[in-house]
Amino acid sequence: MARSSTRPTSRDVAHAAGVSQAAVSLVLGDKWRGRVSEATAERVREAARALDYRPNLAARNLRLGRTRTVLLVVPALTTEFFAGVYTGAARVAAQHGFGVVLYPSPEGIGPARDPFASAQAALDGVLASSMAADALTAIRGDRLPLVMLDSDPTASPGAATVNLDIADGIRQVTDHLLGLGHRRILHLAADVPSWTFEARARELTTRLTTTPGTQLSTARAPISIEGARTATEAALTTPGPRPTAILC
């Protein structure tokens, strides 16, 4: 081996197998069929096993100009929702040979700083949950592909968007409540300027104001049990007819 003090490289594997470094690259990259014999390929694999060879990712990234890494930007880690987003993203990414780096932006939903010296050099793409597209300018630049989850599709030019079917969800919820006879409904809304929350409130207002005899009130609270309890108590102790249903 050329440098016994460092981990083996593809050249070391090549030397051990009696082939060129290029042959090692072809075999271990599974691109050898038709260019390398089965016997030689097996010799290369055996040498790699014997040396406990693992590719140097830094060198691979340097050569290819790709890192097979995407950044998932979320505004906070305090909500379980984002844990689910990360788990799903990581699972699908792994199926495609990509890794996901989670970045809870210290700025919340505001303009996110680049967590690397140059994210464009370190990443192949950006996923963002519950952020605005223009808050990602510093990270994304004009080059990195961007997929937005839970974000206004009309304000994300050049980005793909994945959103919940909010209108249908609200339709099902309101149909259910109205079907049970409820007419005074309290919307316990998150005090966060998120596209999803705003779309939900808008859709709720639209549906209930077009249903005669209904009354919709809104209480805003931070996303926390304590905050929700305080806001709910305040709403329920307000003079006047109490709501018979709470939607949160």
Next chain:
DNA sequence: AGCAATTCCCGAGCAAGCAC
């Protein structure tokens, strides 16, 4: 001595080309 410019190096992948 101090600075700028140039060369080398790292590891892996790929196109082109060689030997049979």
Next chain:
DNA sequence: GTGCTTGCTCGGGAATTGCT
């Protein structure tokens, strides 16, 4: 045509060279 090698490439930092 098959099986394989050669030579080049990538970005950034270290080392070397050249010049004032």
